[in-house]
Amino acid sequence: MRSQHPDWPAYSSVSAAFDRNEPGILLDLSAELARSKNSRDRDLGILALSAGLFRKDDLLGCTRALDSLDRSLPSADPFLRATGMRIRSMLMTQVGSPSKGVGAAEAGLAIVRGKGWAEEEVPLLVVKAEALTELNDLNEAMRVLSVAQRRTEESGFLRGRCLVLVALGNVKYKQGRYAEAKKDYTTAFEIGSRSRFNKVAESALGNLAGVAAMEGDNTGALKLYDSLLTILGDRSPEFRARLIGQKGYVLIEQGEFRTAIAECLRSVAIADSIGDLRSKADALHDIAFAQWSLGDRAQGSATMDSALSAYARLGWRDRIRWAHWDLAEWYHGSGEDNAAFKHLLRYSSLSDSINSERFTEQLARSEVLFETERKERRIAEQDQDLAIAAEQDRRKSTQRNAFIGATALLALIALLLYRSMRNKQRLAKQEKELHDEQVDQLLSQQEMRSINAMLEGQEKERERVGKELHDHVGSLLGAIKHQLGVLEEQVADVKTEQTAQYHKVSGLLDNAAGELRRISHDMAAATLNRFGLEKALQDLRDTLHINGRLQVELNTFGMEQPLQRGVEIAVYRIIQEAVSNVLKHAKATELSIGVTHAPGRLSVLVSDNGSGFDTAVTSGGMGLANIRTRAAALGAQVQIDSTPGKGTTVSVECPVVE
Template sequence: MAAPFLPDCLAHRRRTRWALLLLALLGGAPAVAAPGTAADSLRHALRTAPTDTARALTALRLSIALAATDTARAGQYARQALSLSTTASFGYGQAHGWLQLSALALIRHDNARADRYSQRAEAIAGPLFHQHPATRLRKLLGAVANNRGNVADRRGAYAAATRFYLQAADYLEALPASTTLLTVYANLGNSFLVLSQPARAARYWRQAAALRARTGPVPELLPVYLQLATLHLQRTQPDSAWQQLQFARSLLSINTLYAGEFYGTLGQYYLLVQQPEPAGQALHRALGYAERKGAAGYQAQLLGQLGQLEAQRGDLGHARSSLQRSLALTAQLGDPQQLVGALGALAQLEEEAGQWRAALRYTQRAHGLRDSLAGTAVRQQAQQLEARYRSRQQAQQLAALRQAQAAQALVLRQQRRLAAVYLALLLAVAVAGALAWALRRHRRRLAQQQQAQEKVLLTTQAVLRGQEEERRRVARDLHDGLGGLLATVKFYLGAARSRDALPAGPAQLLAQATGHLDAAVGELRRVARNLMPEALLAFGLAQALHDLCDATEQAGALRVQLQTYGLDARLAPAAEADVYRLVQELLTNVVKHARARQVLVQLMRHGPDLQLVVEDDGCGFDPAARPPGVGLRSVQARAQYLGGTAEVQSRPGQGTTVSLELRLPAEAVAGAALPAGAPTATASTTEPFTSK
């Protein structure tokens, strides 16, 4: 029975637009109507404040606290704060005072004063922000832009309103958490609702509601939930609307500024679900809040809805009173369209009550107002037609002159076109010549760069090959020369100990010398193996890497896992040596710098392509903030020499991964098969590796 009133309510909201205002910019200032004790406390603080600056800030807090219930007294305190700030040359207080007056004007639907006060606030706060971009000035300028967007929105200038809202968002999105940003998102949603784009409107409202995780249950969330509830009511989704209303109800204890709008929306919910009794109660509560706040337009709408609801319930006396009050407020607002609707509702009521004269009187007033509106439209159309007629006369007088000028202009255009064609041809030839010269120069530069790179590559190749040859020679000399000599000395010392019974002292010295000699032989073998591992020469790359990982694991508290694939056939000795050195250098870097507990080494071969990955769970680093060290530069140089690339991925506290993609030359791929008994499958030196 009451459902037909719902579209009227939504249409009213699209015309009036809730003023989603910033009323709390001071740290700790309440954004809603405070209890009497809180207001009394602020009044006492205002009387006892030691300086004009402190009194101005306290007056602003008191104005904010009273805004929801008494806009007149709130305005008095805002003007007092403005006066005190002007006396004390307190720029922030002056700007905030004008902003508060702008917010109060918006509540009273005084758009002209709201816009003027907002501009004054911006004129004071803007230079202060450019001199010192403090957080509170950023918040204040965001609130000013939001209020100017409200004014433009109410005037129907939706493009300007959107521009102001986006300007407010630019100020506020740089803050860690801002309730005003929530308000701006809500206003953007309102703009799209008026533009008949409910999906985009809902997206901005949900984006505003998502800020609750950053701001907590702040008062500015209440109108957002109410707008979402209204959207669900428009779509005939009462369950979803009820959920949003419950979210809004949870905020009523900290925000009574929008209590009237809450109960008005609650009344629309009960009308949709066919419950007229609770609907009437909710609308009456909404009317009380609207009267205390001084929102005349919202009062007129609520009274109209109550009058129609009471008429449906048969209470014609109360219905007549409500509709007449709505008519009086609508006349004060000066909205002719809404006034026609109020007169029509009263005419229908009096007709149902049998008061034909009253019904006729209201009907005649409605028709007269419609005729006046239509007459205004007719006068505008007549003025437009007259302007068109005068323009047509002037056009006829100018037609002859234009025809004469047209012939001359045609000749001039033809001449200009020919000149433009000649100039375009000349420019095309010049551009083609310049491009050819630039292309030739670019090719010459590329050829020079390629020759330089080839020289560097050949030099690097010669140096690396020389290093490997020198390593082999030194390792062979140490093993065959110095190693054999030390073995002979050890044999002589052993023979001396076994032949003659020596005294205790010399025998002990001889035993110590033999032990030191064993250690020297072991160190010599380790050095020779590092220079050129025997397993690499004898058994191939897989076995050599297996021995290297075992040695690294045994040397310290580091678990190493090795995985190989596709190494059944031997590579060329030079290629095997290069890959071995790459793994050796990367493991050395892990041991020295990573502070890791475990490391994974993967080497996979697919034809001439090799992929090497070394991953650790160490401390990691930021590659962008710290340049690569000597070890990583050496790895990158060897990778480039092998025709590949090296990529380092690391983050502090999350380990490091080095990936190399290598392309072996044809002569490096054609190697001999592994000797019998050499490992050909995956070799693992630890239990399974677990990434961080």
């Protein structure tokens, strides 16, 4: 909304409350304006009601308020109509219909174009660009924002400039131009914080954190936070508390736990001084993580209790859920499986409840779209009635057909909604039954891998235990056999009883492989979770390398940014299976592993100089079958080239979503 209106103080109050994201004040203003004797003030009250309901995420109520505004506003009042169109554009984009969002924004722009209302035209251009961004029409979004940028320069509309910069940063971020996006967000934050455009500055700050996380440049992120804190000075303690808390989080990512605790305590102190429970709760969560990482489990647990209490007061059930997840992982890591299981059950219960609420929210969003379509259909029917008013002989037939069509459409929509609800309820029931089965298995077995399986419960790829054991033990068993192979030449020269002793040791090592497979799996998973695919592959190379017997070469390119966690796990398992086949069958002295990440794809190459095999004769054992199965789950293509006596090459081409 426009920040000022010289002839209408009430509008300026509504506009300021909307910009500051204050739904309570908007609803109070709506009630006050509804009692006015001035019809224009009453119309403004309806606009304030729709704005307040939108800020409260009551999207269906907002839709009905906007429909009421459309009916009550005269065509001669373009100003309020344009503002209503902007709210409708934001609403349509939020409920998942950005094409309708573009249409509403264009309708608003048609009203204000040429009237010199930059403070309404620029926000309309921005919401149109945001809808185009959701449609992935990024070139058109950039064109619209360039028009908005010129209008802000011509009019000196400073807040509009901040809005445009944030929107430009969002488009560039989606294009992968992270450095340019960071520059736009930083400029928007500097202007917004100086000019007290708190909502815009907060949005820019959150986006800056997202860019820093995507780039993985923790050192650069810390410098950025320090420079932003310098710019902020003593102003906006809420922003300072949030910035310092985010700085503490980055320090935790770097493993600087004591420094992170100190920064987070600063954030808590500022948050306490202004009653900012949101920043305090997140900072306490990070402090608990750092304390536990330093081995101070008692203090970490107590701090996490404080964080949970703050989250409960805020009603942040999603944060409470993930806090219990963290506690489950911590207790599991320290061997306290009963405590881990208790928190895991709490996490599962909250997840079920939150998923149910999200389903209800989705139904509400669908109802908003349904209300919009019904309104459009009603308008079309009214136009049709006007057009055929002169044709009295066809009126009854047309009305009857329209009624039958509308009834059939409503019945079809109701049927589709009912079937969709039944399907989702059935899926939810199946998921709950599967979850209960996993819990029963955990209680009956009380083994470590059952907890691991439940902690990995969000992964879609759950294969049978036999295949997973084969994957985990392959490379480690091959490495053990190669290490024993170094001693084989010396065993032939010793006495018979010593030879028997050697074979006994070999047998004991085979038995130990069972335990080693579990340890290998845990270590690989921990390395992948904490450091990513590239570090896990370096550890694998170091494990396999044997001077004078097996030379292992690892080449990676474009792996600076982490992939999706599920993709990294699957790619690591594919490489691990290929290496296991080399160690078991190839008798190779050289092994090469290559991973290349380019935009939209990931290439994996594992080659050796071993004995090879005839691909036309050998259909492939369990190892090759596992490679193909895991690749198929990723939508990847596998090529296996081998010639007897000339080694083997396994190549995998995998599409990735950036």
